[in-house]
Amino acid sequence: xxxxxxxxxxxxxxxxxxxxxxxxxxxxxxxxxxxxxxxxxxxxxxxxxxxxxxxxxxxxxxxxxxxxxxxxxxxxxxxxxxxxxxxxxxxxxxxxxxxxxxxxxxxxxxxxxxxxxxxxxxxxxxxxxxxxxxxxxxxxxxxxxxxxxxxxxxxxxxxxxxxxxxxxxxxxxxxxxxxxxxxxxxxxxxxxxxxxxxxxxxxxxxxxxxxxxxxxxxxxxxxxxxxxxxxxxxxxxxxxxxxx
Amino acid sequence: xxxxxxxxxxxxxxxxxxxxxxxxxxxxxxxxxxxxxxxxxxxxxxxxxxxxxxxxxxxxxxxxxxxxxxxxxxxxxxxxxxxxxxxxxxxxxxxxxxxxxxxxxxxxxxxxxxxxxxxxxxxxxxxxxxxxxxxxxxxxx
Numbered sequence: 001x002x003x004x005x006x007x008x009x010x011x012x013x014x015x016x017x018x019x020x021x022x023x024x025x026x027x028x029x030x031x032x033x034x035x036x037x038x039x040x041x042x043x044x045x046x047x048x049x050x051x052x053x054x055x056x057x058x059x060x061x062x063x064x065x066x067x068x069x070x071x072x073x074x075x076x077x078x079x080x081x082x083x084x085x086x087x088x089x090x091x092x093x094x095x096x097x098x099x100x101x102x103x104x105x106x107x108x109x110x111x112x113x114x115x116x117x118x119x120x121x122x123x124x125x126x127x128x129x130x131x132x133x134x135x136x137x138x139x140x141x142x143x144x145x146x147x148x149x150x151x152x153x154x155x156x157x158x159x160x161x162x163x164x165x166x167x168x169x170x171x172x173x174x175x176x177x178x179x180x181x182x183x184x185x186x187x188x189x190x191x192x193x194x195x196x197x198x199x200x201x202x203x204x205x206x207x208x209x210x211x212x213x214x215x216x217x218x219x220x221x222x223x224x225x226x227x228x229x230x231x232x233x234x235x236x237x238x239x240x241x242x243x244x
Numbered sequence: 245x246x247x248x249x250x251x252x253x254x255x256x257x258x259x260x261x262x263x264x265x266x267x268x269x270x271x272x273x274x275x276x277x278x279x280x281x282x283x284x285x286x287x288x289x290x291x292x293x294x295x296x297x298x299x300x301x302x303x304x305x306x307x308x309x310x311x312x313x314x315x316x317x318x319x320x321x322x323x324x325x326x327x328x329x330x331x332x333x334x335x336x337x338x339x340x341x342x343x344x345x346x347x348x349x350x351x352x353x354x355x356x357x358x359x360x361x362x363x364x365x366x367x368x369x370x371x372x373x374x375x376x377x378x379x380x381x382x383x384x385x
Contacts, residue, residue: 114287116321117320117323117367153287161319166350170344178319181253181305182250182253182320184248184251207308212301212304213302217304
C-alpha cells in the first residue's frame with residue numbers, strides 16, 4: 001500500500017517503553033559523546049576544567065531528550081486537534097493510519113526531521129502558500145528574513161535572499177535566489193483533483209499532470225517561483241519497507 | 245519509512261550516487277534506469293534524475309511543457325546535521341568535494357554549503373544551541 005507522507009502526522013504518540021539493552025546502549029553513547037566533548041574542550045582550552053562535568057553534560061543531554069519528547073507530544077496533540085477540525089483533510093489520504101512499529105528505539109523517535117531550505121522573495125506570501133495550499137504548519141517566523149514550517153515529516157526553512165542569515169551574499173558577492181529545478185515532492189491521493197483545486201485557487205501550475213514510471217505527477221510553483229512536485233503513486237510504486 | 249522526498253536534477257546519476265553514498269552516508273534503494281536512482285538517509289528520500297527527452301518514460305525530469313529543460317543547481321537545498329562540522333569539512337575537502345562558502349556561525353547553527361558533482365548545493369550544519377539540536381544521533385538509517 002502506498003504511504004502518504006502526511007500519514008506521519010496521524011501516528012499516535014505512544015509512551016516509549018525502551019528495552020533495557022537499548023537504554024544501556026543509549027546511555028553508553030551519551031556518556032561517550034560527553035567524554036569526547038570534554039576531551040575537545042581540554043584540547044581547545046588547555047585546561048581540564050570540564051573533567052568533573054561529564055555527569056553534568058550527560059544530565060543535560062538527558063534533559064534535552066526529555067524536553068524533546070515533551071515537545072513532540074505537544075506537537076502531536078496539536079496535530080490531533082487539526083485533524084479533528086478537518087484542517088488537514090484537504091489533500092490527505094483517507095487510508096487508515098498505520099500502526100507504529102513496535103519496539104522502536106528512542107533514537108529513531110527523536111531523529112531530526114529532514115530539513116529543506118527554500119529561498120523566497122516574500123516571506124509572508126510563501127508562508128501563506130505552504131500553509132493554506134499544502135497543509136504546512138508555521139513553527140516560527142522571524143520576519144522579515146526567516147521562517148520555519150513543518151509539513152508531514154518535513155521541516156521547511158524559508159530564507160529571504162539579501163537579508164541576514166542564510167539569505168546573505170556569499171564571500172564572492174553571489175546572492176542566493178529562488179527557483180531552480182530541484183524540489184520537494186509531496187504525495188497526494190488524487191493529483192488531478194489537487195491540481196484542479198490549486199489552479200482554481202490561483203496557484204501557478206508549471207507542468208500539468210503527466211504519467212511517469214510508477215507515479216502520476218505535476219509541478220506547481222510557490223509565489224517565489226520555487227517548484228513543488230505533487231505525485232500520486234501508480235502501479236509499481238516503490239515503498240521502502242517500514243521495518244528499517 | 246522515508247516520510248520526506250526531495251528530487252535533485254543531476255548530470256550523471258552514477259557519479260551522484262557515489263557522492264551521496266560515499267561522502268554523505270546515503271544508502272542506495274534502487275537504480276533501475278541510467279537516468280534515475282533513489283537513495284535514503286534517515287527519513288529523507290533523495291530522488292536523483294538526469295534530464296531526459298520528452299518521450300522518455302521517466303516523468304520527473306522531462307522538459308517543461310514550454311520546452312524549458314530541467315537543470316542541476318540553484319540555491320534550494322536539503323540540510324544534514326553533522327557532529328563536529330570543522331572536522332567533517334576537512335575530510336570532505338581532502339576528498340576533493342567542492343565548497344561554495346566557508347563555515348559560517350549563524351544564530352542556531354554552524355553551517356557550510358558543499359556541492360555534489362553536478363553543482364547542486366547541500367547544506368551541512370552543526371547545532372550551536374541545545375534547542376537547535378533535535379537528535380542525539382544523525383547517523384543514516
